[in-house]
Amino acid sequence: MAKTTRREALGILGGAAAVGLARPAIAQQPQTVKFVNVVELSGAGVTSGTNWRDGIELAVRELNAAGGILGRRIEVQHLDTASNPGQARALVTRAIDQDPYILFGPVFSGSVMVSMAVAQEARMPQFTGGEATAITAQGNPYIFRTSFSQVQAMPKVAAYLKDQVRAQSVSIIWVNNDFGKGGRDAIMAELQRRGVRVAIDVSTEQNQVDFSSAVLRAKNANADALFVYLNEDESARILREIRRQGYDKPIIGETVLPSQQVIELAGDAANGIRGHVGLTVNAPIPAIQDFSRRFQAAFNRISDHNGIKGFFAVHVVNAVTKRLGRFDRQAFAEAMKNIRITTADAPGVLMDVSYDDKGNLDRDSFLVEVRNGRQEVVAVLPPIGRS
Amino acid sequence: MFADLAQLTISGLATGAIYALAAMGFTLLWQTSSTINFAQGEFVMVPAFIMLGFLGIGMPLIFAFALTLAASALIFGVGFKRAVVDPMIRHGVLPLAIAAMALSLALQQGVKLVFGAEARSVPDILPDGVTRIVGVAVSYRDVGVLVISFVLILGLQLFLARTLTGRAMQASAQNPDGARVLGINVDRMILYTFLANAALASIAALLVTPIYLAKFDLGGPLGLKAFCAAIIGGFNQMHGALAGGLLIGVIENLTGAYFAPQYKDAAALVLFVIVILFKPEGLFGRREERRV
Numbered sequence: 001m002a003k004t005t006r007r008e009a010l011g012i013l014g015g016a017a018a019v020g021l022a023r024p025a026i027a028q029q030p031q032t033v034k035f036v037n038v039v040e041l042s043g044a045g046v047t048s049g050t051n052w053r054d055g056i057e058l059a060v061r062e063l064n065a066a067g068g069i070l071g072r073r074i075e076v077q078h079l080d081t082a083s084n085p086g087q088a089r090a091l092v093t094r095a096i097d098q099d100p101y102i103l104f105g106p107v108f109s110g111s112v113m114v115s116m117a118v119a120q121e122a123r124m125p126q127f128t129g130g131e132a133t134a135i136t137a138q139g140n141p142y143i144f145r146t147s148f149s150q151v152q153a154m155p156k157v158a159a160y161l162k163d164q165v166r167a168q169s170v171s172i173i174w175v176n177n178d179f180g181k182g183g184r185d186a187i188m189a190e191l192q193r194r195g196v197r198v199a200i201d202v203s204t205e206q207n208q209v210d211f212s213s214a215v216l217r218a219k220n221a222n223a224d225a226l227f228v229y230l231n232e233d234e235s236a237r238i239l240r241e242i243r244r245q246g247y248d249k250p251i252i253g254e255t256v257l258p259s260q261q262v263i264e265l266a267g268d269a270a271n272g273i274r275g276h277v278g279l280t281v282n283a284p285i286p287a288i289q290d291f292s293r294r295f296q297a298a299f300n301r302i303s304d305h306n307g308i309k310g311f312f313a314v315h316v317v318n319a320v321t322k323r324l325g326r327f328d329r330q331a332f333a334e335a336m337k338n339i340r341i342t343t344a345d346a347p348g349v350l351m352d353v354s355y356d357d358k359g360n361l362d363r364d365s366f367l368v369e370v371r372n373g374r375q376e377v378v379a380v381l382p383p384i385g386r387s
Numbered sequence: 388m389f390a391d392l393a394q395l396t397i398s399g400l401a402t403g404a405i406y407a408l409a410a411m412g413f414t415l416l417w418q419t420s421s422t423i424n425f426a427q428g429e430f431v432m433v434p435a436f437i438m439l440g441f442l443g444i445g446m447p448l449i450f451a452f453a454l455t456l457a458a459s460a461l462i463f464g465v466g467f468k469r470a471v472v473d474p475m476i477r478h479g480v481l482p483l484a485i486a487a488m489a490l491s492l493a494l495q496q497g498v499k500l501v502f503g504a505e506a507r508s509v510p511d512i513l514p515d516g517v518t519r520i521v522g523v524a525v526s527y528r529d530v531g532v533l534v535i536s537f538v539l540i541l542g543l544q545l546f547l548a549r550t551l552t553g554r555a556m557q558a559s560a561q562n563p564d565g566a567r568v569l570g571i572n573v574d575r576m577i578l579y580t581f582l583a584n585a586a587l588a589s590i591a592a593l594l595v596t597p598i599y600l601a602k603f604d605l606g607g608p609l610g611l612k613a614f615c616a617a618i619i620g621g622f623n624q625m626h627g628a629l630a631g632g633l634l635i636g637v638i639e640n641l642t643g644a645y646f647a648p649q650y651k652d653a654a655a656l657v658l659f660v661i662v663i664l665f666k667p668e669g670l671f672g673r674r675e676e677r678r679v
Binding site for chain 1 (some may be wrong): 675
């Protein structure tokens with residue numbers, strides 16, 4: 001048997017003492033809960049992704065200042081997909097390796113579609129900003145929306161075009177990605193169901209900068225109205241092109257076109273556009289207006305709908321986790337089925353909201369018009385479940 | 388039908404005129420210093436952000452633009468020549484072209500780091516609105532872009548052809564050794580072309596970003612179109628670059644309207660390939676022989 005020297009014995013004793021001293025320090029560290037946000041922080045989706053990230057950041061800061069969730073401080077990590085679906089999938093895999101409680105993002109539907117199966121396999125609840133109908137149509141029990149799907153929103157837009165705008169024919173310009181294709185299919189089906197003719201259907205590319213020929217084609221179709229369904233930067237560019245070509249028919253959009261970010265980028269060219277939005281900081285709801293003020297104070301700009309979506313998602317997690325009384329991903333996903341969360345119970349959700357068993361949500365929405373560079377709410381539409 | 392075609396052509400000419408401004412920079416630098424500036428698109432993108440910086444501190448647009456022009460001349464005229472071209476050119480055209488590509492990436496990422504990846508709105512100096520001429524809707528903006536571009540290009544051509552400095556610049560480009568014998572300060576003449584290129588790029592930024600928005604990755608597609616325009620027109624002819632730019636602008640618009648908008652960006656590349664195959668010196672270029 002080997003004999004322990006005095007030096008080795010002192011070393012062992014010293015090490016033991018060090019571990020003993022360190023233990024209370026470890027015990028005193030506050031417990032944390034980890035969120036990972038995989039989102040578009042560069043590339044074509046940067047505007048959406050940045051707002052989404054900042055909405056999450058604001059919610060996390062405020063919740064941490066109030067003691068976190070169930071006494072645990074929230075740690076959030078943001079990972080940039082560069083608006084690339086392949087990268088989004090790789091980052092979701094990386095995020096899962098870090099074992100977060102909840103996964104947030106992406107916002108671009110194409111990135112959600114290719115990455116959500118990875119989260120599903122890991123039984124990881126995921127809150128997405130994507131609006132494509134297919135996201136919640138695949139039976140994934142771990143995916144949850146933060147906004148309306150296109151099949152929920154487009155009936156409202158089509159009804160508005162037919163009943164309020166009184167359009168008998170409509171030109172459609174859309175972006176050729178998952179988001180755009182889903183929206184185009186949904187609006188065409190709804191317009192046809194109501195007997196409104198689609199005069200022309202023009203597809204454009206993500207990141208396109210020149211819209212002169214697309215606008216001219218729509219203009220020459222001579223429809224009663226133009227429906228535009230593009231991402232943020234492209235929406236602003238097309239609005240400037242529309243004004244440049246002197247197009248004078250009603251221009252209608254859904255969510256992105258009349259968003260604050262597009263209005264700021266398009267300037268005067270945004271005046272007069274109308275549309276349906278699921279969320280807006282201009283909603284006549286004090287909690288949303290208060291959120292908007294706090295967001296602007298924190299980030300020195302006005303939030304768009306994606307900022308509200310990010311903020312809302314964190315508060316849904318907070319509300320549901322508090323109801324559960326524990327951090328349990330499987331129980332969380334089950335608790336989200338057919339849940340109703342009211343602002344009386346959870347003020348951070350900003351509006352009463354209910355989820356179905358597929359991860360779709362339902363709540364009030366708004367018809368807006370842009371006047372003098374500001375989005376103004378012209379009507380509040382009730383949840384689909386009540387309309 | 389005629390009205391559509393006319394409107395598409397006018398709008399295409401306006402877009403093409405902006406390509407031409409950037410394309411002329413390619414030809415200027417090539418003629419005087421054998422520089423293929425693959426960062427030309429970024430030379431248009433960066434001034435837009437410099438101008439936004441000046442506007443951000445409350446400066447009126449016209450002063451912001453004047454200062455941008457000066458800053459651009461300093462950075463992309465003097466700075467580019469002294470820091471990139473002069474040390475690299477002695478190693479040949481290819482290393483310099485690669486250095487320009489590296490500069491292009493550095494500028495993109497630098498702007499992204501400082502200003503973020505989001506698009507920015509840029510105020511327009513040109514008026515909004517549309518007028519009808521013989522049934523054709525013509526926007527004041529398109530007219531403004533065309534007038535400004537043509538005045539600039541014509542002014543530059545006149546300067547090069549009719550002034551002593553302009554002729555000295557041409558002499559330096561055509562035969563540097565001969566120019567030196569005649570007492571021309573060739574290095575200074577080359578510097579003037581870099582300054583002219585920086586100025587053209589800044590003006591292109593002023594004209595294009597109100598519609599395309601200022602974004603860190605704007606330079607890539609713009610630089611590619613300008614490069615194609617310069618090749619199509621003739622890399623060694625200024626009026627070739629002008630023609631190439633206008634041609635691409637119009638063909639893109641016609642492709643987008645009568646074929647499919649998705650293919651409009653490919654139009655410039657298809658034209659580029661056709662010209663390279665059948666008239667490699669460009670539509671208006673002249674054949675050059677170089678000893679290697």
